[in-house]
């Protein structure tokens with residue numbers, strides 16, 4: 001298991017993007033070659049041997065972590081995109097975030113019932129984005145095997161929202177209590 005002090009390269013920004021929210025800025029960690037590699041290895045190694053065929057990641061920060069994890073695991077990558085960005089038939093889910101509401105879409109044929117899926121994102125806060133992706137993955141009939149995050153804001157209790165839609169493992173490299 002790779003060990004790295006991820007938190008030393010994550011910056012907390014108070015009252016961004018709105019009062020009361022402490023934004024976790026991961027751009028310094030992404031820019032650090034050793035740190036970025038440790039994040040990708042840390043998530044990929046945790047789920048190695050589980051037969052993952054596809055990684056699903058949400059626009060935009062989920063792409064930054066999910067796509068390299070997929071490549072590292074020898075899996076395909078399926079983007080969950082913000083509305084109106086995918087050209088063919090889609091399935092769509094709306095959800096609430098720490099700041100506002102949004103929707104995600106995946107192509108209706110992006111996954112098959114044979115797929116074993118790992119969902120990956122940089123951060124889980126309320127769990128709304130993750131729960132929406134669970135619904136999208138299950139809507140197209142694929143098997144969700146687990147979820148991997150760089151960081152979990154545990155004080156927001158995301159497991160309550162996610163636990164209402166799935167009981168798969170929620171793995172995070174960093175926990176903020």
Ligand SMILES: O=P(O)(O)OC[C@H]1O[C@H](OP(=O)(O)OP(=O)(O)O)[C@H](O)[C@@H]1O
Nearest residue numbers: 059060061097098124125126127128129
């Ligand atoms: O657990 P939740 O409360 O749903 O929040 C987590 C989501 O919030 C961020 O994405 P955001 O929607 O801000 O979009 P971005 O990746 O484009 O910055 C983050 O990358 C997660 O996807």
Ligand SMILES: Nc1ncnc2[nH]cnc12
Nearest residue numbers: 022023024025098123125
């Ligand atoms: N506090 C936070 N920091 C960074 N990204 C987020 N997405 C949702 N909540 C967030």
